[in-house]
Amino acid sequence: MISFEDFVMGDGSPIYLQIIRHIKQGIAAGTIGHQEEVPSRRALSALLGVNPNTIQKAYHMLEEEGIIVSRSGAKSYTDVDEEIVERIRRELLAGDTQVWVDAMKRMGVPREEALRLAAQVWEKGQDG
Amino acid sequence: MISFEDFVMGDGSPIYLQIIRHIKQGIAAGTIGHQEEVPSRRALSALLGVNPNTIQKAYHMLEEEGIIVSRSGAKSYTDVDEEIVERIRRELLAGDTQVWVDAMKRMGVPREEALRLAAQVWEKGQDG
DNA sequence: ATAACTGTATTATATTATTAATACGGTTAT
DNA sequence: ATAACCGTATTAATAATATAATACAGTTAT
Numbered sequence: 001m002i003s004f005e006d007f008v009m010g011d012g013s014p015i016y017l018q019i020i021r022h023i024k025q026g027i028a029a030g031t032i033g034h035q036e037e038v039p040s041r042r043a044l045s046a047l048l049g050v051n052p053n054t055i056q057k058a059y060h061m062l063e064e065e066g067i068i069v070s071r072s073g074a075k076s077y078t079d080v081d082e083e084i085v086e087r088i089r090r091e092l093l094a095g096d097t098q099v100w101v102d103a104m105k106r107m108g109v110p111r112e113e114a115l116r117l118a119a120q121v122w123e124k125g126q127d128g
Numbered sequence: 129m130i131s132f133e134d135f136v137m138g139d140g141s142p143i144y145l146q147i148i149r150h151i152k153q154g155i156a157a158g159t160i161g162h163q164e165e166v167p168s169r170r171a172l173s174a175l176l177g178v179n180p181n182t183i184q185k186a187y188h189m190l191e192e193e194g195i196i197v198s199r200s201g202a203k204s205y206t207d208v209d210e211e212i213v214e215r216i217r218r219e220l221l222a223g224d225t226q227v228w229v230d231a232m233k234r235m236g237v238p239r240e241e242a243l244r245l246a247a248q249v250w251e252k253g254q255d256g
Numbered sequence: 257a258t259a260a261c262t263g264t265a266t267t268a269t270a271t272t273a274t275t276a277a278t279a280c281g282g283t284t285a286t
Numbered sequence: 287a288t289a290a291c292c293g294t295a296t297t298a299a300t301a302a303t304a305t306a307a308t309a310c311a312g313t314t315a316t
Contacts (some may be wrong), residue, residue: 021268025231025234028235029234038308041290041294050274051275053276070293071282072282075290075291100227111250117222118228143303144303177302180305181304182303200312202313203261214258
């Protein structure tokens, strides 16, 4: 069963996008595997304190991307072969890193200073 | 005069937030200085192809943050002493880096691999 | 002074994100 | 079979974002 324990609604982006991202990150991390059970729309909406329709929107888009499979009346499960895992991982890693690098460059931060800052921030956190 | 030549409406975030970010990044980079002229609401709205009200919203929030000063009828100018520049720079650098580091950790990317990827993405770009 | 530009304000409308309240029919464990 | 879940669908309402069309008064260069 996919866990949403560490899920935090932080940035101001739409909730359904945050949910999609959370699941994709779990798949990229390997903590979410193939044919893993997905929380029901109602259960997750109660857990996160949002409307069931918001969850349905996220799940529906994940299904269109071929990441989860739903059957009316039954539980929903992930459907991720190795190819899709690699695609998601590449997408997220490259995309996030590009965003950060672009921001640093736009602020005139030199490469070495940026990498030093990243290493420093990395240590500050307790996990990882 | 603040330049918006390299401004691109990329991410799906609200335009007024992107404008605020663009100006803050310029201040952090030092390419936007003290008492520098800000494009008029109408001029910038025409340049970006958005509504003047959207620009006004961004400028109004920047004024509330003490970053620009406006007088009815006259042009608007930046108002950034060294203290505010340092505050903005620290905010943006630390914030953006934290977001990236958190994403990498959530995806189970080891520190060294993340830093290697960052260095690699850094080189790929033409500027910086 | 006056024309051209400024910031500011108002009202209306459209779109998107989200909530809310239901409803229907399929699946599953007992 | 039946109760408790499940996915799915519909309709209505609200808030945030953005557009559109104006209007008014202050500033500035000529």
